[in-house]
Amino acid sequence: MESYQLTTHCSSHSFQSVQELIKKPLPSVPQSYLCLNDDEPFVQNETLCSMKLPIIDMKKLVVEKDSDSELEKLHSACKDWGFFQLVNHGLSPPMLEKLKDDTQDFFNLSMEEKLKYKIRPGDFEGYGVVMRSDNEKLDWGDRLYMITNPVSRRKPYLFPELPSSFRMTLDSYLVELQNIAMTLLGLMSQALKIDKRELVELFEDGMQSMRITYYPPCPQPNQVIGFTAHSDGSGITILNQVNGVHGLQVKKEGIWIPVNVLSDALIVNIGDILEILSNGAYKSVEHRVRVNSDKERISIAMFFSPKFESEIGPLISLTEASNHGLQFKSIGMEKYVNDFFSRKLNGKTNLEPLRIKNEDLPTP
Template sequence: MMACQEWPEPVIRVQALAESGLTTVPECFIKPRSQRPINTTLVPNQAKSCPQINININNNDNINIPVIDMKHVYCDDKRLREETLERVSEACREWGFFQVVNHGVEHELMREAREVWRGFFHQPIQVKEKYANSPLTYEGYGSRLGVKKGAILDWSDYFFLHYLPSSLRDQAKWPALPTSLRNVIAEYGEEIVKLGGRILEIMSINLGLREDFLLNAFGGESDLGACLRVNFYPKCPQPDLTLGLSSHSDPGGMTILLPDENVSGLQVRRGEDWITVKPVPNAFIINIGDQIQVLSNAVYKSIEHRVIVNSDKDRVSLAFFYNPRSDLLIQPAKELVTEDKPALYSPMTFDEYRLFIRTKGPSGKAQVESLTSKCDSN
């Protein structure tokens, strides 16, 4: 199945809609009732900024995804190191999400990365349209995921770019304005790749595998894939009717997210509840993708998440996707396959796998669950 060359309908720029002063959400953005942001655990100050949302406020400030201090991973204190590794392991097994602090990336670089992209999204529309994307590669300035005609759309715009392998990196396709953007993002990408390698090493050790197992399964340092999607969530007049990003698990290996520290929006599924993540200052949010679920034979699971929008404030986040090389077969590690727990997934390349979300858009956990059924039928 080939990727589509064009979008099935005229592209709607959500930021332009928001800035037009409209007071109601167009019908094509209104989610079915079962998908609207209700039965939500929010921190109290966010509830005040989203008065239209029908929510269950939980005043327990301890409800958050785990926070891991990475300085303890490399310290001389063996007990602290082992405790930290265990906390990462527990977060991967129980949550699929965690935040990291003292991760080695300069805080000023993190701030600059957010600000240059905020600067891009506030350029005149004619500047942004020069980078308009297509579903063939998704690279560039976009406003929808999936090519299903008549789909209910998400309340967001984005910019998608390739970072690795270097053969796919074309800075001419990256925004020229603000003038510092290309240099900042090149440096930012380099640092995030290093961070991703350290986290994959920790995950490999915790799974009882060689410390370079996951990195090598992704293709090694020279061949792994990496890309960046910068999300812009404009303020929304009716945030109770729509979502910034529909529920999904990430199709790739691992996501390293730089959140907007001023506006919460990311929600993680926890049983039947949606937990709103409270970003810790100068932290990255890490989440397991479908490919690590497959490689770990479901010891680690990718978790559904979504993004709610705000009636008063725009929000910017940078999602760096750390992925396997596109043509490598991904399958459960043989060390994690036993008689008691046979391989749950059939081999599939990442290229074959991600075509699902590029065609259908965000679809909960439907994609990775379909692999289990295929394996059962073999």
């Protein structure tokens, strides 16, 4: 098998595409992918019935006669879970099917073609993964990450150079998801009992990015991780499990819960930025991806965040109404993004530097 190496700006270490790696039988998982120290508890089947992700109906949220009760469900989901499945979101089945086909076609391109989109030195966007040390364990997946908004921030060799059918499908998909995201942010404002403009205006024409991930089958799936446990650095994330193969797990009360995504449902989760803006009322939650031995998994995650020039900090109206005082420091969005991508994903550690601790409070 020919070896294709993708290097990053953070390390001289190179890595091999997992999709290429499995093209011939593997006697064992390569050392760089072995992840054997994951002994955290996993939910057992008998408890699944009481530990399912909340399901929110978009249609009920916008129909007046059902909106109040569904809005309360949304509020509880954001506070207690930080995750929910969104049904009746309005995306058409033909568009979702076209998106699945085009995404699959992209990963079926030759490696020479995909390397046109590789991560370049000094950057974190593109095809591949960012390595920060030579001994860092690799996730079992190939990724394409791109900033898609503002349009002026798009790298000319990434989104604009995608195969035309894929680019056009993604363009249509982005418009639909922008509408869903802004509607949800408006509804969350309503649930938090704040002025809709206070939250929504931060996100209008804000930073939006996309991560498309291909998780190949693994002969020893319990020895690898598809995506390392982390919370998202976004305001909200909308995940499309493109080909219907499960693998996402959410951490709830110290236990990893597998998410069985409903057919055609989207997964929405709270990111660190919205936890900051809501002064801790809404929680970002750790999640990860596991792989299996016989099925590939493809997903598209869309991340919605405030404008680059904005300041991120607890919204004034929420801090004034809070009994807990200010929970987070403020930071410029541009610096936040640079800081986020300079660190390795590791649980909720990216949020911790902004959390106000007792020693940060002024002395009376």
